[in-house]
Amino acid sequence: MCRLSGTKSKKEMIRVVRTPEGEVVIDDTGRKAGRGVYLCRRLSCLEKAYKEHRLERSLKTDVAAEIYEKLRHALL
Template sequence: MSTKKIPLRQCVGCSEMKSKKEMIRVLKTPEEELILDTTGRKNGRGAYLCPSMECFKKAVKSKGLERSFKMAIPKEVYETLEKEMEQFG
């Protein structure tokens, strides 16, 4: 019996490694749209954030999401993501 490996992901805000289940996935769809993926199963490029506003603000300040997705992110998108993040933290 081997123990099941828990997938770890790095937060783009605080750079801490945590299990995938503890984090929120920000998703870039093939249409270049950024959304929160609550299921963690949608198609597209994902970046992970801790479910706290503090980490979200750090990610915005350090451009962590922009680096993950290799694209400039408009201010309106950040505002939309911030509203969605408020439901978690």
């Protein structure tokens, strides 16, 4: 999600996954099965992703407001 490609490792980012069952979850381990996207650990990245529906487009499903709140708390 962050346009700083090549500057951050996966471990420095937050992974969000759409599981095979269709549930959207934050993947703390980086190993959950499913379609995943990475979000940098800056509040500005999260706000841009929310405003532009980037998670929804990348995961090809709706993302509940609860997930955005959990991401916000993880960044603070």
